[in-house]
Amino acid sequence: MFFKLLQLVRKPLRATRFWQENHLILREFKSFRWLAIAAVCFALLASITEGFGLGFLLAFLQSLTSPDAPPVQTGIEWFDVWVLGVNAPVTQRIYRVSGLIVAATCIRAVFNYLAQYYTLTSEVTLIDRLRKRVFEQLQSQRLSYFSQTRSGELVDVLTSEMERIRNAFGAMSFLMTRAFTLLVYAIAILLLSWQLSLISILLFGGLAFGFSKLNKRVRRRSTRTSQASGRLTSIAIEFINGIRTVQAFSAQDFERRRFYQASTGLVQEWKTVYRLSCLVRPLAEASATFVLVGMIILALTNRIMPVASLLTFLFILFRMVPYSQDLLGVFSHLSTMMGSVENIKRLLSDEGKQFFEDGTRSFPGLFHGIEFVAVDFGYDPDHLVLKDINLCIEKGKTTALVGASGSGKSTLADLISRFYDPTAGRVLLDGIDLREFEIDSVRHRLAIVSQDTFIFNASVRSNIAYGSEQATDSEVYEAARLANALEFILEMPEGFETTLGDRGIRLSGGQRQRIAIARALLRNPEILILDEATSALDSVSERLIQEALEKLSVGRTVLAIAHRLSTISGADKIVVLEQGRIVEQGGYRELIDRRDRFWKYYQIQQAS
Numbered sequence: 054m055f056f057k058l059l060q061l062v063r064k065p066l067r068a069t070r071f072w073q074e075n076h077l078i079l080r081e082f083k084s085f086r087w088l089a090i091a092a093v094c095f096a097l098l099a100s101i102t103e104g105f106g107l108g109f110l111l112a113f114l115q116s117l118t119s120p121d122a123p124p125v126q127t128g129i130e131w132f133d134v135w136v137l138g139v140n141a142p143v144t145q146r147i148y149r150v151s152g153l154i155v156a157a158t159c160i161r162a163v164f165n166y167l168a169q170y171y172t173l174t175s176e177v178t179l180i181d182r183l184r185k186r187v188f189e190q191l192q193s194q195r196l197s198y199f200s201q202t203r204s205g206e207l208v209d210v211l212t213s214e215m216e217r218i219r220n221a222f223g224a225m226s227f228l229m230t231r232a233f234t235l236l237v238y239a240i241a242i243l244l245l246s247w248q249l250s251l252i253s254i255l256l257f258g259g260l261a262f263g264f265s266k267l268n269k270r271v272r273r274r275s276t277r278t279s280q281a282s283g284r285l286t287s288i289a290i291e292f293i294n295g296i297r298t299v300q301a302f303s304a305q306d307f308e309r310r311r312f313y314q315a316s317t318g319l320v321q322e323w324k325t326v327y328r329l330s331c332l333v334r335p336l337a338e339a340s341a342t343f344v345l346v347g348m349i350i351l352a353l354t355n356r357i358m359p360v361a362s363l364l365t366f367l368f369i370l371f372r373m374v375p376y377s378q379d380l381l382g383v384f385s386h387l388s389t390m391m392g393s394v395e396n397i398k399r400l401l402s403d404e405g406k407q408f409f410e411d412g413t414r415s416f417p418g419l420f421h422g423i424e425f426v427a428v429d430f431g432y433d434p435d436h437l438v439l440k441d442i443n444l445c446i447e448k449g450k451t452t453a454l455v456g457a458s459g460s461g462k463s464t465l466a467d468l469i470s471r472f473y474d475p476t477a478g479r480v481l482l483d484g485i486d487l488r489e490f491e492i493d494s495v496r497h498r499l500a501i502v503s504q505d506t507f508i509f510n511a512s513v514r515s516n517i518a519y520g521s522e523q524a525t526d527s528e529v530y531e532a533a534r535l536a537n538a539l540e541f542i543l544e545m546p547e548g549f550e551t552t553l554g555d556r557g558i559r560l561s562g563g564q565r566q567r568i569a570i571a572r573a574l575l576r577n578p579e580i581l582i583l584d585e586a587t588s589a590l591d592s593v594s595e596r597l598i599q600e601a602l603e604k605l606s607v608g609r610t611v612l613a614i615a616h617r618l619s620t621i622s623g624a625d626k627i628v629v630l631e632q633g634r635i636v637e638q639g640g641y642r643e644l645i646d647r648r649d650r651f652w653k654y655y656q657i658q659q660a661s
């Protein structure tokens with residue numbers, strides 16, 4: 054009694070835990086619950102119709118084997134008399150029952166069709182919702198999240214893992230329909246002979262228990278296949294994205310080894326899973342046949358029931374066996390999907406993630422300037438990249454950042470766009486903390502022309518109008534003209550409609566940069582961040598770009614990160630960074646005359 058009570062309490066607890074563990078996925082059902090309910094209802098109706106079919110089959114067999122015995126009846130008088138024809142001659146009864154069997158099969162087929170349709174529709178809707186949620190989650194992550202996570206793993210979750218979840222959902226709905234039908238079968242055999250049913254349930258229950266242990270082992274191994282698959286995708290994506298570097302450094306062999314190793318590793322993991330999961334079906338088949346044969350012998354030797362009932366009983370049992378096998382097979386298949394479920398849950402979960410906290414003020418535009426007050430910053434808080442930065446970037450002026458590679462110039466610029474927040478200190482826009490502003494209102498007035506401008510696999514026009522979708526064709530044309538990009542764009546086969554290929558692979562470095570300048574010009578930004586390309590350009594490209602940048606900078610607040618000191622001779626203020634600290638600042642001539650840090654850089658560049 055005590056144990057029964059304990060079990061009653063434990064069941065809802067287990068259901069609650071299941072909900073808690075999977076609510077990130079399960080809550081998505083809300084949006085398509087009617088579809089799911091329709092699927093369940095039709096599956097249920099199909100199973101009930103199957104039950105009727107079995108009743109008709111019993112009546113059919115009875116009429117054949119014992120024509121004189123009273124036929125099985127439903128107890129509903131009008132149905133028994135008018136439809137089953139219990140009072141009619143035996144041949145007519147056989148015809149009627151045959152017709153009923155055909156009708157039940159047809160109706161069941163219709164219900165099955167509807168159940169399957171609604172299930173599949175629910176399936177794709179669930180995946181659509183999950184994919185969008187994962188995407189939203191990624192959108193709300195800080196930039197630091199992406200530098201800590203391998204892009205391949207994220208892509209893997211958005212593509213293959215989603216596909217596996219879709220399979221899992223399909224398997225679950227299959228499980229549900231099979232379970233309904235099995236329930237109907239169980240009721241039917243119980244009605245035919247509860248003793249024989251009890252023996253079958255005990256024996257089959259024992260088998261199912263044994264197989265659930267096997268499934269648990271499969272589940273544990275499957276998590277490792279998901280990890281291995283993520284690793285493989287990561288390597289593939291890195292290889293494709295870095296193909297220029299791979300070829301330039303003749304690193305094909307290294308990449309091949311890395312890829313082959315990961316691929317073979319994945320195969321090994323799958324092999325281990327398959328070794329276990331493939332055991333389930335044949336083992337189940339063999340043991341079930343053994344049990345069934347035993348039962349037939351038992352029923353025949355002990356004459357437990359009339360022949361028609363025994364035939365129906367066995368017919369149902371024979372149908373139950375593959376259904377139960379399917380059920381077990383699906384369980385083990387589901388077990389292999391648990392790794393994917395865990396990966397998606399990890400992405401959807403908020404735990405351990407730092408979300409971007411947006412401000413509430415709308416940024417009205419810059420009136421005085423941007424100020425850094427005692428700013429410290431470190432990608433990892435124990436290792437500061439910027440230390441005690443105090444700096445004023447005046448409105449309408451050009452401020453240039455100079456310093457050795459790795460001194461923190463790009464990082465400092467990134468703090469203005471709020472890609473990162475200071476570890477200590479504040480960045481102020483007209484005296485107000487940047488964190489108080491709605492970031493979109495700030496970014497709308499800001500443009501970045503950086504070393505690694507991303508070119509999308511879209512037309513030249515879409516690339517220039519990226520982020521300014523409302524721009525007219527003539528505005529795009531004008532921006533391209535001002536950016537000195539018009540000439541090479543018009544030379545392309547389809548002009549502005551030419552597709553640029555993955556990451557702008559069809560463009561030269563200088564052309565890419567001019568597209569970036571046109572993109573910035575179109576935004577007409579108040580604040581401009583220029584991260585000069587470190588890669589050397591030919592002198593014509595350099596002059597064209599410099600000219601375009603000068604046009605772009607007119608009347609704007611500019612923060613320029615310079616590698617070539619010649620490009621910043623016109624800057625209003627030059628700031629020299631060394632190991633994350635400002636070591637010198639002032640006008641170009643003033644710093645040259647001071648003959649200190651900036652002068653040293655100047656000397657080095659002059660010499661080279």
Ligand SMILES: Nc1ncnc2c1ncn2[C@@H]1O[C@H](COP(=O)(O)OP(=O)(O)OP(=O)(O)O)[C@@H](O)[C@H]1O
Nearest residue numbers: 200432433438456457458459460461462463464465
């Ligand atoms: N996403 C990141 N995660 C961790 N560390 C980073 C990241 N980006 C840059 N760093 C580190 O921060 C330091 C400053 O880098 P930053 O890119 O700001 O220098 P920089 O002066 O702009 O260099 P360069 O002139 O070569 O572009 C470097 O030590 C760099 O390794």
